[in-house]
Amino acid sequence: MSSATGHGTGDIAVGSLLLASPALLDPNFVDTVVLLLDVNDEGALGVVLNRPSALPVSEVLGEWGDVVDEPEVLFQGGPVSTDGALAVALASPDGLDSAGFKAMWGRIGLLDLDTPRELVDGTVDRLRIFAGYAGWGAGQLQAEVAEGSWYVVPGLVDDVFAGEVPDLRRQVLRRQPGDLAMHATRPADPELN
Template sequence: MGIRTPGARDVTAVAPGMLLVAQPAMGDPNFSETVVLILDVDEDGALGVVLNRPSPLLVAAVFEEWRDLVGEPEVLFRGGPVGTDGALALALLRDPAEAPEGFRTVLGRLGVLDLETPVEVVEPALARVRIFAGYAGWGPGQLADEVAEGAWYVVPAEPGDVFAEDCDDLVREVLRRQPGELAWHSTRPADPDLN
């Protein structure tokens, strides 16, 4: 599914490994000031995880066996408003040629990791892990409509975005590295009326 903003360049196609950065026009409080990594897109819709919403809950309290593999901050992240009683993990491989059982590539060395896979099987292959409760989901055409309405900027992801330690500034960091006028949006206030 090639979702694009009107008149946009090819880099704005919504695809696995792309980021959605909430624009000021975002009306849904679940996504205000968020950065979402897209994990899957097809004719049935899209699925992703919010990268910049850490919870106060330590991973060790819920997934004790994964505690030594998660990076700072060692908390569970709120991946989105859907399926909050479940969890998924994103992991960074040490070597992209050595993907372990239970790993599905999303972008380069970054991928989704099945938390049912025994830790001892995957640990040698993984550099970092982050665990998310819930996810963000869109039905057929829903995300395309939101992008067309100006709710999201669609930009390329970097694997480090998933593992940012300072999540409060992730929106600005992602926008700052974009080409052209899009980088200017990194300096906008959270409340556009203050501009």
């Protein structure tokens, strides 16, 4: 796994969060918080944590709707492969080696939704399902961080399964050291201040 350091921020690594800076104007990522799930020499992959849809998981994936954390909806994980789903799970302490689970960062990993649900019962403490993902080619994310489009900060398990989804970006910014915390109170349009 390779890593790079952004301007006064953390390493680009699995488990890191990307916080969209005010300079990032791409509508797919304005005000987003992205959890990095894979980082290597070929690029990076993550999911947007703070874009819940209105579509209940149970309408698309049946019984998985009974397992996901609140809100029990699909999340818009990013603009790539939006017809597919990634299930991000927190394995129970005894569930790290369970069928269909691939650890990515601590007890956080991806759960294969083709795994029979009865094999998953008791092995997953928390679950969130994302339609699509965010992806970057080799060197692309590092270049975006260097140009100031993203703040890179350490992630916490609670960020992945946050209950207050709309306020997640501000919450993560508030706990950062130094000047970065001030961005939590920055208005969307500073000229309206």
